[in-house]
Amino acid sequence: MRKPPSELRPSSLAVLPMGDPLAPVVSSAVARLHAWYRAQARDLPWRRTRDPYAIWVSEVMLQQTQVATVVPYYERWLARFPRVGDLAAADEAEVLRHWQGLGYYRRARHLHQAAQVIVAQHGGSLPRDRVALARLPGVGAYTVAAVLSIADGQALAVVDGNVRRVLARLLALELPPDRGAGAAAIQRRADELLWHADPGLHNQALMELGARICVPRAPRCDVCPLANVCVAQGEGAPERYPTRSPRRVVPHRRLVVAVLVSEGRVLLHQRPYEGLLGGLWDLPTVPLPEADGLNAAAQRQALRTYLRQAFGLTARVGPALEPVPHAFTHLRVTLYPYRCAVAAAAGGALSACSEPQGHRTARWIAWAELGAHALPRATQKVLAQLTPPLT
DNA sequence: GACCCGTGGCC
DNA sequence: TGGCCAAGGGT
Numbered sequence A: 001m002r003k004p005p006s007e008l009r010p011s012s013l014a015v016l017p018m019g020d021p022l023a024p025v026v027s028s029a030v031a032r033l034h035a036w037y038r039a040q041a042r043d044l045p046w047r048r049t050r051d052p053y054a055i056w057v058s059e060v061m062l063q064q065t066q067v068a069t070v071v072p073y074y075e076r077w078l079a080r081f082p083r084v085g086d087l088a089a090a091d092e093a094e095v096l097r098h099w100q101g102l103g104y105y106r107r108a109r110h111l112h113q114a115a116q117v118i119v120a121q122h123g124g125s126l127p128r129d130r131v132a133l134a135r136l137p138g139v140g141a142y143t144v145a146a147v148l149s150i151a152d153g154q155a156l157a158v159v160d161g162n163v164r165r166v167l168a169r170l171l172a173l174e175l176p177p178d179r180g181a182g183a184a185a186i187q188r189r190a191d192e193l194l195w196h197a198d199p200g201l202h203n204q205a206l207m208e209l210g211a212r213i214c215v216p217r218a219p220r221c222d223v224c225p226l227a228n229v230c231v232a233q234g235e236g237a238p239e240r241y242p243t244r245s246p247r248r249v250v251p252h253r254r255l256v257v258a259v260l261v262s263e264g265r266v267l268l269h270q271r272p273y274e275g276l277l278g279g280l281w282d283l284p285t286v287p288l289p290e291a292d293g294l295n296a297a298a299q300r301q302a303l304r305t306y307l308r309q310a311f312g313l314t315a316r317v318g319p320a321l322e323p324v325p326h327a328f329t330h331l332r333v334t335l336y337p338y339r340c341a342v343a344a345a346a347g348g349a350l351s352a353c354s355e356p357q358g359h360r361t362a363r364w365i366a367w368a369e370l371g372a373h374a375l376p377r378a379t380q381k382v383l384a385q386l387t388p389p390l391t
Numbered sequence B: 001g002a003c004c005c006g007t008g009g010c011c
Numbered sequence C: 001t002g003g004c005c006a007a008g009g010g011t
Helices: A023-040 A052-061 A067-080 A084-089 A092-099 A106-121 A130-134 A141-152 A161-171 A180-193 A199-212 A231-235 A296-311 A367-372 A377-383
Strands: A252-262 A265-270 A285-287 A313-320 A324-327 A332-345 A362-366
Touching: A023 A199, A052 A067, A052 A106, A052 A141, A067 A092, A084 A106, A092 A106, A130 A141, A141 A199, A161 A180, A161 A199, A161 A231, A180 A199, A252 A296, A252 A313, A252 A377, A265 A367, A285 A296, A296 A313, A296 A332, A324 A377, A332 A377, A362 A367
Parallel strands: A252 A332
Antiparallel strands: A252 A265, A252 A285, A265 A362, A313 A332, A324 A332
């Protein structure tokens, strides 16, 4: 843990507008927040460094992802790619493998691409200029503020999910804080509250508070350093904030999956970079019309047709495996996997699989080689039902 | 501004 | 159980 300044005085705290109900006491409350953070901050691996590259990696991994999930990925990543140049020089396949299971796989490819830009255009060091930094793929407003405040002490206020929740409660903000006017109000308040003496500590303290005290359900207002200036707490209903915008219905899709095995190998293809699970390797999958979702005969027929059209294979569809339900943020799917075998292939099973429409590649993969490919979680659940060696 | 993009943990 | 949430960014 690096040494924060010894003084706690929020002398450089921006002055709140005249008549602001929080203005009189907010400075001492923010000072208590900083003191709380220094005493209670978790000892996380990325808090033991000021290397901008390491901070950057942690911030990208932490996007929409909880700390406990990130820690092991972060350790493995830094061990394999300790510097920007190591990442830039790596194969994309290896980069994706180190991200496998973390989700939002475009983050990994952006990190990789950005590392190559940094080597080519910035001498191998992250740009300290926020405009240049924001130009890198996968680097948005949050990541710019986080990296430059934490690694370089620049006076940029971060706004993430934690900050939105904390400030929405602090102000009893009726607008949803994640968009439009509500988002603008949150950003303005975050800028006002920023502690210029140590922006990195301040930003992390606010996020840490949201992660551990001002949590979504059952916030621990009894131990919150900001409780005495929190309007929502004063109202006795902190959980009423943040208000939420109406959420849309999540569609449910049924997919038939071919577990096509030949000579001890299984057929995989790399998914297109654009769209869901981009760049990952997957089993051949075909969507079913809503009406046919539970019709086993329709599933088998859909699979045979798809394998012939997309891969040039005439397949024998064997026994059904256990269906695999899987929930994405915006989508719910159920996979219906079937064991399949090759009955015939135009030009032979292997050559028939080159460049199917919409796919970059298709390959027969031996069981021992599966580990060299990044696979979606749901696909891993399907393959886990098999018993190697494949026959 | 709306929508897309993963996964695991929580109750 | 299913909805909700998490240190967001791109289009």
